[in-house]
Structure formats: structure tokens, C-alpha cells
Amino acid sequence: MSPETAPGEVTLRTEGHIAVITVANEAKKNSYSPDMMRQLAGHLTTFDEDNDLWVAVFNSAGDHTTAGLDMPKFFGPDADADIDPALVDPFAMGRRTTKPVVAAVQGITFTIGIEMMLAADIVVAADSAVFQQLEVARGIAPLGGAHFRYLTRTGWGNAMYHLMRADRFDAKRALELGFVQEVVPHGQQLDRALELANEIAANAPLGVRATKEAALRYIEHGEQAAVAAIDDVRASVFDSEDFKEGIQSFIERRPANFQGY
Secondary structure (H helix, E strand, O other), X not given: OOOOOOOOEEEEEEXXXXXXXXXXXXXXXXXXXXXXXXXXXXXXXXXXXXXXXXXXXXXXXXXXXXXXXXXXXXXXXXXXOOOOOOXXXXXOOOOOOOOOEEEEEOOEEEOHHHHHHHHOOEEEEEOOOEEXXXXXXXXXXXXXXXXXXXXXHHOHHHHHXXXXXXXXXXXXXXXXXXXXXXXXXXXXXXXXXXXXXXXXXXXXXXXXXXXXXXXXXXXXXXXXHHHHOHHHHHXXXXXXXXXXXXXXXXXXXXXXXXXXX
């Protein structure tokens, strides 16, 4: 099978405590097939369950993030798009990893590309990135979380402004909206995402996870649930060896060497 006709794939490689998950289907602008979505869910689950992996970097090969779904394979008469609900959901609407995920995007970042980047925790965009939530222009509506994540990131007016118009906007606008946290020259987005991942991985992984878990409590259940989560944070973090190491490194005025337990 030639590279032009080879099916897309999603790969996972590791760099120390960092999992690098890469989508590769460049011949189709990284459009997703059901098999690719299942591979992605499998790699996210591997990351979530491996105690030696502390941060994930989610990226796409080539000049574009994704043109979206290979629609007939998901919605056609022979569609087989089911994903095991026991796996981590790439859209973070089912099972969600409590570890940090940094996404890197570039070029065409349409529909599910936006939804999956918003399911991550931090996004680095190349200045070439262009975004569009196209569903209403195709006779459907967003199914991967855009209908509420636009709201949590940018508020009602901005959310409806883009969701209802299905317009195209650039990386500068995405930064203004809070969809992305940094914009870098095209080609530097993955390197910058890795730099951020290494910064996060230098911190205590239990503390990082507890921070994300507590923040999710607020998103899912409100302020009182987030306040109630403080006791869980204490239990998971203050009894750890990493807590002792953090205090000792402060006393000795040296960088901490966290182990994740």
C-alpha cells in the first residue's frame, strides 16, 4: 500500500515522563477515521494508566491539525464508529484523564480539531492556524463538546457568535477568545508544547493532578463541590513523599526531584 493510500494512524512515543501522541493522515489533512479515533482513545488510556507518564502532548503531523471526520465512515450506512467507553474519551465527555494534556495545533483546525484541543488543558497554536466550527453549515450540530466548551472558555456572546455563524477565524482571534494560550511561528508549535510539558513535568505530578481534579469538580459540580474537594487534595498530596521532597528542596535551596508518589 502506497503512502498516498495508506490509512491514517495515531502513534505514541515517550520522552522521559512525557507522552507524545501524534495524529498522522496527511494525505487527507489528518481527517479522522473510526480506527484512528479508537487508536487515539487507546493511547490516551495508556497515558492515563502509566504512572511514569506525567504529561501528554497531543499534536498532528504536517501542515494541518485536521479537516475533521471522514464523514461517511462515521455516519454512512456501513459506519463502525463505536469506541469502548472504558477508554479515555478524546473529547473528554466520558472518561477523562486527570493528568495534564498540552495540545499543539496548526493550519486547518476544523470541527473536532477545535473540540479536542478544548478538551486539552493548554493549547499552543501556530500562527498558520485557522479555526471553523462547521457543523451548522452541514446540517448538523456540534457533537464533541463545542456547545458547552465555547461557553466555558469565552462566554455566551462570543460562543454564539462563532457557533451559529460557522465562520472562520485565525490564531489571533483564538488567543483573544482564550481558546489557545500561546501563538508561535508555524513549525514551532510542537517544540513549544514540549517545552511547556517539561515545565509541568518538573513539578510534583500528584500536586498537578490534584489541581486538575479539583478544578474539574468546579466545572462539573460548582463552587461548593470545589471547596469540598480540598480535603481530598490534602489526602492525596500532603501525605506523599513528593510533599516531603518539596519541603526539603526548599530548605536546601535546590530544585526538587519529584518521583510521583
